[in-house]
Amino acid sequence: MNADALDRAEAFSALAILRGLRKAPAHFLCHPFVPAIHYVMRRWETHPLPGVPTADVHWHIDLATHASEAWALCRSLPSVPVRASAASVEVAHAKFEDLRSRLVVRIEEIDNGPFLLDLEDDRTTVEQENVVLDFVRLAQIIDVCLAETGDRDALERLASAAERCTALRATGFLAFSNGARSLLAHPEGLGTWLPGRAPLCVIQRSLDLGRDILGMRAAAAKSARPTHAEEMDDDRPGPVARPNLAAVKTVPVMPAPAAEPQGPGVVVFPADAAEAAGKGENKREIERFLGKALGARLPLVPVPDDWNAWEAKLNGESPWLAPFHRAVRLSQGGRSHWGGGVVCVEGPPGAGKSRGVRRVAEVSGLPYARFNCEATSDNAGLGGTSIRWLSGHPSILERLLATSGLASVCLALDELEKAGGARRGGGGDPLDLLHGWFEAETARAWRSTYLLSTVDVSNTLFLCTANDTSSIPGSLRDRMTIVRVGGPLPEHVGVLAPALARQACRDLGEDERFGVLDGDEIAALSKAWSQGGSIRRLRRLVDMALQARESGPAALPRH
Structure with missing residues (x-):
């Protein structure tokens, strides 16, 4: 391995x-x-x-x-x-x-x-x-x-x-x-x-x-003066007409085009995407932003060779999120490479939803970005603004696609139901923007606010989190697979507590071995967290257990 x-x-x-x-x-x-x-x-x-x-x-x-x-x-x-x-x-x-x-x-x-x-x-x-x-x-x-x-x-x-x-x-x-x-x-x-x-x-x-x-060296080599032997004609005696070297034009040799990526791929940003930008400065800015992704066939990321192993790994880390992991798997059907899908995990606060979404992307090998919907009040932060504006910038999804150089990516939309904004005035409602991303037909030719051109975002895996989806527009819920999960249960302490203890040591800059919990500590945590629920509360209990040790991370010399 x-x-x-x-x-x-x-x-x-x-x-x-x-x-x-x-x-x-x-x-x-x-x-x-x-x-x-x-x-x-x-x-x-x-x-x-x-x-x-x-x-x-x-x-x-x-x-x-x-x-x-x-x-x-x-x-x-x-x-x-x-x-x-x-x-x-x-x-x-x-x-x-x-x-x-x-x-x-x-x-x-x-x-x-x-x-x-x-x-x-x-x-x-x-x-x-x-x-x-x-x-x-x-x-x-x-x-x-x-x-x-x-x-x-x-x-x-x-x-x-x-x-x-x-x-x-x-x-x-x-x-x-x-x-x-x-x-x-x-x-x-x-x-x-x-x-x-x-x-x-x-x-x-x-x-x-x-x-x-x-390129200049190659051009110079091609236009070099012929040697004496090359100019001579040994079959015929007499004077030989020399070529007019002044009339020979230097032909620049362009670098060879980059090889097409192997395997399935998609042209996300069309070759003419920069033409719609208007003046030359805008065009050059788009060309710099997209780089090699402009007009290129971006490769797709293969799905796991063994879906059962993929699911078992994630379920081993977060057993209570198993329905969410299965929904992500089902969203890909029989594809050989990751494609589009929209899955929303709905559950109580502190259930580990955001971490679960990130782990799906990491285990799947997908480039990943997270957008905190509760922190936005318009659709500019999510969807970008026009290149023709002084404050023009691309959408978070376009940045992820251009930077990763891959057509398969994962965009997490955290706390989806808490997005602010108004449809009429105030910069627009960010949830309206998602209709085009979440529908496969429109995602293949989504019109970019920044580029003023269409891009293909149909191979994006959208993973959303929410505490309550009832306030999300019905037209958007129809485009999502909504999975309702509960919080972790008391029997999950054996999985969660050691991981939280290691994280506590990392946060304090300590050796993770100090976070190894013994049987008595696990039993005490199980009793104190007997109702299950929020992982944040369990983390506080783990911190208290570590601090209560006579010789724990706080009492030992750092590093």
């Missing part, structure tokens, strides 16, 4: 970005560390325990510790499209730099130390090779993020890595290495990044510049 996760994460690695196979960080991302989040969350679906060797970390204690730190760092930052605070990004920046330096030290120690040999064939074990690969990939993806903050040393290291790959006859790295070297030689530098701001697009600029350089 660990090797499979390592292989799956390769598509999100730094080398995939440097080759142009994975979209480079763009200016519309909320911070430069999104590539690290994407890679780490694909590599380790659950939080690795620090210092605890498992198959996910190749039974390596140090890798478990570093992976746990990287996982926690990534979870401390929002992914797209939610804007992060400048303070949190600045702290993460410093921690990522420190983590990378320690990863490099560990890589050098492993390289210089003795290798573990298989006594039967005298070869380096596969496990140890995978340990080194995990360390290297983690350091490289952090370098990608640091380069997007204007770190010249990080860009220098990435350029050297690309050159080494080219020397080993690996294809696809030449454009980045040429462009990066050109940027590093430029006296104006890479730009100035401020915490809380978007990436500087250093990687994409390097790729674009490198492709231009390679």
